[in-house]
Amino acid sequence: MVTVPARRKRATIHDVAVEAGVSRGTVSRVVNDEPYVSAAARTAIEAAIEKVGYVPNNAARNLVMQRSQAVGFIVHEPHSLFLDDPNIGGILLGANTVLSRADYQMVSLVIDSQRDTDRVARYLSGGFVDGVIIVSARHEDPMIRVVEKLALPAAFVGHPPDLRRLPFVGIDNRRSARAITERLIGTGRSRIGMIAAALDRDSGADRLAGFTDALGSRFDPNLVERVPLYTYSDGAAGMRALLAREPGIDGVFAASDAVAAGALEALRDAGRSVPGDVGVVGFDDSTWALRTQPHLSTVHQPAFGLGAAAAECVLGQLRGEEQPAEGILLETPVVWRDSA
Amino acid sequence: MVTVPARRKRATIHDVAVEAGVSRGTVSRVVNDEPYVSAAARTAIEAAIEKVGYVPNNAARNLVMQRSQAVGFIVHEPHSLFLDDPNIGGILLGANTVLSRADYQMVSLVIDSQRDTDRVARYLSGGFVDGVIIVSARHEDPMIRVVEKLALPAAFVGHPPDLRRLPFVGIDNRRSARAITERLIGTGRSRIGMIAAALDRDSGADRLAGFTDALGSRFDPNLVERVPLYTYSDGAAGMRALLAREPGIDGVFAASDAVAAGALEALRDAGRSVPGDVGVVGFDDSTWALRTQPHLSTVHQPAFGLGAAAAECVLGQLRGEEQPAEGILLETPVVWRDSA
Incomplete structure (x- = not known):
């Protein structure tokens, strides 16, 4: 007590x-x-x-009514990424705006460890939320089974391959990565590499697949550097590794804007000019894109829209509406600036 | 239903x-x-x-036990700042780490509007959380009255003047601002201005007071530009305004690192070198500080430690321990880098 x-x-x-x-x-x-x-x-x-x-005491009333008037927002990320990735903030704000308008309380739950996973699972099963939005779930994510078992109205942002029939909102990472890489090829670069991150997520794996698609027969696996996370520091480390392996590299697709910002630092330290010596493109069009020198050419990811659409999807289920069998994919225009 | x-x-x-x-x-x-x-x-x-x-259904059990095993984490910020301010992330992670270890679920609640305030107040009164951590409360913040009325175990991060007997964790903003300004004066600058932000918070008002203390009789109110938020864009706008009013300005104390990063952009656009023409210092030692060119001289704000201490304070109350009558202030060393 x-x-x-x-x-x-x-x-x-x-x-x-x-x-x-x-x-x-x-x-x-x-x-x-x-x-x-x-x-x-x-x-x-x-x-x-x-x-x-x-x-x-509304908890007592809510218990009788079988509802909490709250929706969980679960971010499954190592803490460092939660700080580095401005997409998560945009998704969160989009979801909060829509839920707030419908008079639902959004409660954010951070998962950073196995202990967090177990505790969040208990929390979800405890009747504290009526539904849940899950961001950056991974392959065989325990949250997927928890949501299925509880029959909890849910929407995923992103699309782990084993999601089966659960609703999701996302972007076509593969097509988007292909589009920005083709644009980079079009600037006349001949030795194009990629800093591929987060390959345990659908987004990371799909961006690498799109890069491979675009290069076709010119694809050289030696020009792909794999790093764990979509972070600035992993971007800097990945760029240093690529430069060491292939000093003649003249184009880089960084798997996110934060990764691209780190790559710019490594290139600056190595005395390479951007876009003069090396053209760099990112992915996200996050706040990073306008705070690097030069500003990033990148793929626009509609973070706010993803959060808003996921929230609408959960609210629809709470109203008892049928959900589309397919996931919802939002548009991702290329935004061409100064880094390539 | x-x-x-x-x-x-x-x-x-x-x-x-x-x-x-x-x-x-x-x-x-x-x-x-x-x-x-x-x-x-x-x-x-x-x-x-x-x-x-x-x-x-644990909600039913929890109701009987009169506890939820959850602690709320309330961020009272306009959405844009939630994205811009890396302190909030650090505070959140510090709190989550301590609460997780004690097997408490942290639930984050964002307040961005009057509607959000009312709904969060209802949520807190509903028995969904056992305690609450409140970040960046303002003067006459409605959350203060809600917490008092509910007798909810609480800790504030920061110290609004009307907090009275509620526990808080913070830093001495005034002394810290004075220390970094004195250091800037010590580099030989003679026309030192400040981009003062968020003057409706204790932090914003105290940083301006510390700046004024340090300059003493040399303080010139014409060299203070007031901007609404601790943001990059407000920093850029504030710097442009200072340059227009006083082209001879050679030192700037920006109220946060994000503000300083924006100021650096405005100075670059105006053709001023940093620290050659103008010395710039920030406040926070956040991720911004190492991602600007040049890296920022700034005040280290122990964001993670603030969150952890606030969580310990709430857990102590939940265990029925007496709380210190005074607030807890953490240390804030000056970190001197390359921007001044």
């Missing part, structure tokens, strides 16, 4: 009853908007509620 | 009872670890639970 310091005790229905000089049952009827309460008693109770600072 | 599609129906205690061929009461006794159940019935029920995929 939780002990609160005596000086800060929460007022109960009993305190209201004592203050108003009525029974607790009468207070309960007023609080729950039930009939058969005299006007005098109602007035006295309302004054007593104000005086003692009583707040009804 | 919430309707879920028929194909994904959550298993109930009734389903378990039917499958096991026992009464619902017997299932309930097994689920709640009560005695007086035969070994045969227990085995049958456990097999039935596994088969139908039943998950007990």
